[in-house]
Amino acid sequence: MPERMRETLETSANEPVGVSAISCWEVAKLVERGRLELSMELSGWLGLALEPSGITVLPLTPLIAIASTRLP
Numbered sequence: 001m002p003e004r005m006r007e008t009l010e011t012s013a014n015e016p017v018g019v020s021a022i023s024c025w026e027v028a029k030l031v032e033r034g035r036l037e038l039s040m041e042l043s044g045w046l047g048l049a050l051e052p053s054g055i056t057v058l059p060l061t062p063l064i065a066i067a068s069t070r071l072p
Contacts, residue, residue, distance in 0.1 A: 020057075024050075
């Protein structure tokens with residue numbers, strides 16, 4: 001994790017953190033394509049990564065799905 005992102009999370013410890021469902025899918029695709037190697041099975045890794053209190057998986061809405069196809 002980049003240092004700036006880590007610092008942001010640490011300084012906002014009392015603020016809720018949201019992770020988009022599409023980000024979970026992106027991690028899964030990176031593992032599938034061999035571009036990311038995890039120390040354990042993907043579902044276990046995601047479970048541990050999302051376990052800390054305050055982390056909410058944000059749903060994939062139709063507008064987000066459409067916007068994701070327009071990224072550079």
